[in-house]
Amino acid sequence: MDIQRSPLARPFPELPSIAGVTLRVARAQYKTWDRCDLTFAELAEGTSVAGVFTKSACASSEVELGREAVKQGRARALIVNAGNSNAFTGWRGREAVEAIQAQVSAALGCGVDEVFVSSTGVIGVPLPKDKARAGIEAALVTEPCGWADATNAIGTTDTFAKGAGASAMIGDTRVELAGIIKGSGMIAPDMATMLGYIFTDANVAPAFLQEALERANAATFSCITVDGDTSTSDTVMVFATAKAGNARIESWDSPGADAFAAALADVCRQLAQLVVRDGEGAAKFITIRVSGAASDDSARRVGLSIANSPLVKTAIAGEDANWGRVVMAVGKAGEPADRDKLSIAFGGVWAARNGLPVEGYDEAPVAAHLKGEDIDIAVDLGLGDGRATVWTCDLTHGYIAINADYRS
Amino acid sequence: MDIQRSPLARPFPELPSIAGVTLRVARAQYKTWDRCDLTFAELAEGTSVAGVFTKSACASSEVELGREAVKQGRARALIVNAGNSNAFTGWRGREAVEAIQAQVSAALGCGVDEVFVSSTGVIGVPLPKDKARAGIEAALVTEPCGWADATNAIGTTDTFAKGAGASAMIGDTRVELAGIIKGSGMIAPDMATMLGYIFTDANVAPAFLQEALERANAATFSCITVDGDTSTSDTVMVFATAKAGNARIESWDSPGADAFAAALADVCRQLAQLVVRDGEGAAKFITIRVSGAASDDSARRVGLSIANSPLVKTAIAGEDANWGRVVMAVGKAGEPADRDKLSIAFGGVWAARNGLPVEGYDEAPVAAHLKGEDIDIAVDLGLGDGRATVWTCDLTHGYIAINADYRS
Numbered sequence: 001m002d003i004q005r006s007p008l009a010r011p012f013p014e015l016p017s018i019a020g021v022t023l024r025v026a027r028a029q030y031k032t033w034d035r036c037d038l039t040f041a042e043l044a045e046g047t048s049v050a051g052v053f054t055k056s057a058c059a060s061s062e063v064e065l066g067r068e069a070v071k072q073g074r075a076r077a078l079i080v081n082a083g084n085s086n087a088f089t090g091w092r093g094r095e096a097v098e099a100i101q102a103q104v105s106a107a108l109g110c111g112v113d114e115v116f117v118s119s120t121g122v123i124g125v126p127l128p129k130d131k132a133r134a135g136i137e138a139a140l141v142t143e144p145c146g147w148a149d150a151t152n153a154i155g156t157t158d159t160f161a162k163g164a165g166a167s168a169m170i171g172d173t174r175v176e177l178a179g180i181i182k183g184s185g186m187i188a189p190d191m192a193t194m195l196g197y198i199f200t201d202a203n204v205a206p207a208f209l210q211e212a213l214e215r216a217n218a219a220t221f222s223c224i225t226v227d228g229d230t231s232t233s234d235t236v237m238v239f240a241t242a243k244a245g246n247a248r249i250e251s252w253d254s255p256g257a258d259a260f261a262a263a264l265a266d267v268c269r270q271l272a273q274l275v276v277r278d279g280e281g282a283a284k285f286i287t288i289r290v291s292g293a294a295s296d297d298s299a300r301r302v303g304l305s306i307a308n309s310p311l312v313k314t315a316i317a318g319e320d321a322n323w324g325r326v327v328m329a330v331g332k333a334g335e336p337a338d339r340d341k342l343s344i345a346f347g348g349v350w351a352a353r354n355g356l357p358v359e360g361y362d363e364a365p366v367a368a369h370l371k372g373e374d375i376d377i378a379v380d381l382g383l384g385d386g387r388a389t390v391w392t393c394d395l396t397h398g399y400i401a402i403n404a405d406y407r408s
Numbered sequence: 409m410d411i412q413r414s415p416l417a418r419p420f421p422e423l424p425s426i427a428g429v430t431l432r433v434a435r436a437q438y439k440t441w442d443r444c445d446l447t448f449a450e451l452a453e454g455t456s457v458a459g460v461f462t463k464s465a466c467a468s469s470e471v472e473l474g475r476e477a478v479k480q481g482r483a484r485a486l487i488v489n490a491g492n493s494n495a496f497t498g499w500r501g502r503e504a505v506e507a508i509q510a511q512v513s514a515a516l517g518c519g520v521d522e523v524f525v526s527s528t529g530v531i532g533v534p535l536p537k538d539k540a541r542a543g544i545e546a547a548l549v550t551e552p553c554g555w556a557d558a559t560n561a562i563g564t565t566d567t568f569a570k571g572a573g574a575s576a577m578i579g580d581t582r583v584e585l586a587g588i589i590k591g592s593g594m595i596a597p598d599m600a601t602m603l604g605y606i607f608t609d610a611n612v613a614p615a616f617l618q619e620a621l622e623r624a625n626a627a628t629f630s631c632i633t634v635d636g637d638t639s640t641s642d643t644v645m646v647f648a649t650a651k652a653g654n655a656r657i658e659s660w661d662s663p664g665a666d667a668f669a670a671a672l673a674d675v676c677r678q679l680a681q682l683v684v685r686d687g688e689g690a691a692k693f694i695t696i697r698v699s700g701a702a703s704d705d706s707a708r709r710v711g712l713s714i715a716n717s718p719l720v721k722t723a724i725a726g727e728d729a730n731w732g733r734v735v736m737a738v739g740k741a742g743e744p745a746d747r748d749k750l751s752i753a754f755g756g757v758w759a760a761r762n763g764l765p766v767e768g769y770d771e772a773p774v775a776a777h778l779k780g781e782d783i784d785i786a787v788d789l790g791l792g793d794g795r796a797t798v799w800t801c802d803l804t805h806g807y808i809a810i811n812a813d814y815r816s
Contacts, residue, residue: 058739058747088735090748090764123732124765145764195631200478227718228636232739232747274681310635310718310803324531327496331466331640339640340468340498357532397808404804 008277008285008373008393009160015147015178016165018199020044020241022144025153028135028178030121030128036153038132040139041078041197042108042368044241046246049075049116050210052217054234061094062085062117063233069113073206073237076110078197079136080154081119082182084127087232092126099129103136118195118235120156120182150198154195158182159278164270168202168263170256173246175202177263178339181236181271185277195235196221202260203242204249212257213238216265220272223300223390226279227399228308238264276391281398286375286391292343293386294336303390305333306379313395321363323351326379341382346370352369354382416685416693416781416801417568423586424556424573426607428452428649430552433561433796436543438491438529438536446540448547449486449605450516457483457524458618460625464728467496469502470525471641473509477521481614483647484518485622486605487526487544488562491588492535495640500534507537511544526603526643528590529564557589562603566590566686569692572678576610576671578664581654583610585671589644589679591686604629604644604679610668611650612657620665621646624673631708631798634687635807636716646672684799692724694783694799700751701794702744711798714742714787721803721807727778729771731759734787749790754778762790 021043025036051070053063079100086093097119101112108115119127151161163180183194204212213236221236242248249257277285288306293299306312309329315322323344330337341353347369350358369375375394409550429451433444459478461471496503505527510597516523527535559569573590591602612620621644650656656666685693698715701707714720717737723730731752735805738745748763755777758766777783783802 054739055742056736056739057743057745058735058750088732088750088760088763088765090762123735124760143479186656223702228716232736246473306634308809311811314808317808318812320812325498327466327531328640331462331464333465334463335465337465339496342496352496352532354498355496357496394812395808396812397805399718400722400725400803400805400808402718404726404728404802 005159006278006282008282010274010277012148012151012161012163013151013165015163017174017375018176018178018241019201019243020047021239023150024139024142024175025145025149026135026139026142028081028131029079030131036149037082038135038139039080039150039153040136043075043077043239044243045076046132046242046353047071048055048074048204048206048209048240048242049237050213051235052213054232056232058088058232060085060119060233061097062086062119065097065236068130069116072113074114075116076108076114077104078116078237078239079104079206080195081127081132082156083121084119084125085121085123085233086119086127087123089124089126096127096129099228100132102135103133107140112237116237120195120233120396123232147178147180154180155182162271162274162278164267164274166263166266170202170246170249170260172252173244175200175244175260177267179267179271183275194234194275197268197354198264200236200238200240201244202249203244203246204240204260208249208251208257209238209240212261212264214269215261219265220268223388224276225301225304225307225392226271226276240402276393279393280402281304281396282336282393283398284373284375284394285398286316286377286393288390288392289378290381291387292381292383294384295386296388298335299386299388300390302330302333302335302337302379302381302386305329305392306377307392310395313392317371317394317396321346321351321366321370330379336383337381338383343380343382343397345378347376413567414686414688418561418682418685419569420556420569421573423571424584426584426649427475427609427651428455429607429647430549431554431558432547433557433737434543434550435538435548436489438489438539443489444557445490446543446547447488447558447561448544451483451485451647452651453484455483455647456481456612456614457616457645457647458614459643459645460621461678462640464640466496466640468493468527468641469505470494470527471643473505473752474524474643477524478716480521482522483524484516485512485524486524486645486647487512488603489535489540489802490562490564492527492533493529493531494527494535495531495642497532497534499512504535504537508540508544511541516549526641528603531774538575555586555588562588563590564803568686570679570682570686572675572682574674576664576731577770578610578654578657578668579778581652583608583652583654583668585675587675587679589683591683602683606646606672606675608646608648609652610648610657611652611654612648612668616657616659616665617646617648620672623669628673628676631796632680632684632710633712633800634684641643664772681799684801687801688810689804690801691804691806692781692783692802694724694785695799696798696800697786698789699795700789700791702792703794704796706743708798710738710741710743710745710787710789711796714785715736715800717799718803721800724778724783724804725804728775729754729759729778732787734785738787744791745789746791751788751790753786755784
């Protein structure tokens with residue numbers, strides 16, 4: 001099947017090369033296709049690593065091993081396999097990951113736990129070890145490539161390549177961040193795996209890097225949804241090579257810590273929004289701002305309840321300012337809410353205030369707003385200071401076409 | 409818009425009349441349509457009542473008042489308004505319900521808290537008190553009607569009338585149960601309100617009736633889903649007129665208590681399944697049996713995670729035995745699960761066992777099963793004795809067409 005490029009696509013940005021990061025791609029041919037499907041990022045000695053992983057109880061071996069290895073804080077290599085997720089393959093899947101780690105650690109002279117592996121694609125089929133081995137051998141001797149090639153190689157059903165960059169000043173030193181991500185196109189029997197990698201030349205202690213990533217993740221990747229389904233392989237990692245030569249960031253008290261964390265969160269937010277923009281069948285990009293909640297976490301859950309509601313998503317697809325469905329989604333979220341304090345706006349115009357429709361509110365600007373591509377929904381719960389912003393896309397015939405009409 | 413009759417529809421059954429229940433319908437004309445939209449069930453003195461209501465934090469005044477009134481255990485009347493849900497209408501909505509209660513209690517000479525009101529339809533518009541008053545006046549003097557007329561009068565976007573019956577022996581006395589329900593068709597800006605009412609001539613104490621209803625509800629109405637969205641008005645009530653003359657059922661130790669509870673659960677299960685069969689755009693009826701869970705409740709949550717997954721629902725629509733999506737939905741449920749103990753079957757054929765695909769499993773009977781109308785998915789978690797059965801429908805273009813393509 002031909003999946004059309006998302007109408008919400010963005011061009012791939014100019015990204016700086018990151019000192020200490022060497023990218024290479026190769027053809028492992030995990031599927032019968034003519035494209036690079038193995039990505040190999042070699043990282044300089046002294047690279048710090050941090051990662052966040054899927055909460056799925058059925059996570060892949062790649063996730064299980066990566067979650068453990070990230071604790072020691074150092075990385076020398078990242079390998080991403082596209083076309084086979086290696087998920088739900090038991091001990092044979094684990095063997096395949098361990099074979100890759102052994103091969104790469106021998107080639108680079110590093111520990112096996114400094115080699116990180118991700119895989120995305122068909123599930124239930126163990127990753128073929130011979131194809132992986134040949135692919136890595138080829139990658140070890142091939143010419144380095146740029147961000148666009150690496151991004152295309154990690155993609156599966158993505159309709160456009162997704163990358164984002166940022167920079168920050170740490171004292172007098174400028175550090176660069178570059179991130180790439182794949183995710184949100186799915187074809188049976190593949191899953192919506194989201195894999196994101198951010199590279200920086202900043203000198204950052206692993207513990208701080210992990211804390212900054214978790215904080216950024218909570219406000220970005222944890223605030224997007226396409227269909228509420230969670231992959232067994234979702235992974236976001238950040239690698240810091242220390243090549244920029246800044247004074248090492250050890251804690252939030254270190255000079256430049258806030259600036260670095262802000263730049264990291266900026267890249268995470270850009271990448272997260274790009275995943276939504278490639279959501280299956282997406283025709284509208286929806287921003288949901290929740291305020292007045294009992295806590296920030298409660299606001300996020302209310303926002304995700306709205307963002308995951310098929311009735312809200314289809315209403316937006318139909319360009320219908322159906323605030324009743326937003327009331328419904330707030331009510332079912334299981335979070336503190338008071339019907340008679342609830343206010344709802346579309347495109348900045350309040351349709352309901354304090355539990356009552358706004359009589360004679362001007363529907364014309366709302367209707368015009370809903371015809372656009374970027375939709376803004378604001379919900380005020382009137383209870384406390386908690387707030388969150390969540391991003392999603394609409395639910396269209398395109399989603400059904402991609403996931404039901406075409407067979408694997 | 410014309411919504412086609414669901415391909416999963418069932419004919420309306422023959423239901424016995426229930427002594428002590430008098431049904432009447434009238435034209436309140438809550439919308440500009442030519443049909444009865446007010447249903448009035450008059451109940452004999454001595455009728456016990458029980459009810460379960462939506463857990464929405466934004467519930468309607470009907471739900472708020474009903475939830476309180478049911479505690480005193482007696483009922484003399486039920487009024488159902490179709491075409492206006494009276495939800496999200498603040499104090500004016502509450503006034504409308506209280507006006508109906510006052511009018512009916514005066515006519516019947518009963519307490520206002522013995523008059524139960526439900527409403528379904530457009531939200532954000534207070535129920536017009538004059539139309540309700542005139543409708544009730546008409547209903548008070550019109551000829552009684554049968555189950556089919558009452559069922560049609562409570563419906564909104566339902567594509568077929570849904571009813572179910574059962575009987576039970578209590579000692580030597582045969583008691584009858586008859587239930588009607590509306591739900592699961594939705595058109596913007598209406599919501600998928602499910603309203604169900606069961607009537608019986610059995611003599612049952614209110615406390616036992618409530619307990620039996622809650623127990624039945626947990627295994628029936630709480631185990632169905634169309635799209636995971638929860639109405640602000642969902643209500644299921646049971647009325648027991650005591651006209652059969654059986655020895656009063658006071659507790660689980662009373663003779664016939666188990667038989668009555670089983671018959672009540674039977675009616676609930678039939679009605680719940682009929683709601684799924686009228687799910688928007690439904691083309692397949694899906695039964696999900698979860699076993700081996702840590703507890704029954706955990707099994708139900710895993711089942712609902714599968715049943716609510718858009719990826720699973722679209723796979724079934726596409727007649728694709730995509731067990732990888734079932735793995736994903738188990739993993740994201742937030743319940744105890746072990747990837748390497750998980751087994752999945754379609755139509756009785758195991759596709760995956762103990763965390764691994766079944767090599768060379770016979771796909772032919774599975775493919776044939778998926779082409780049918782009734783789909784069976786079995787999931788064994790391999791952990792404990794917890795089990796549950798959940799029912800849902802597939803996710804098709806019909807759902808998008810009903811909820812996005814047509815505007816309110």
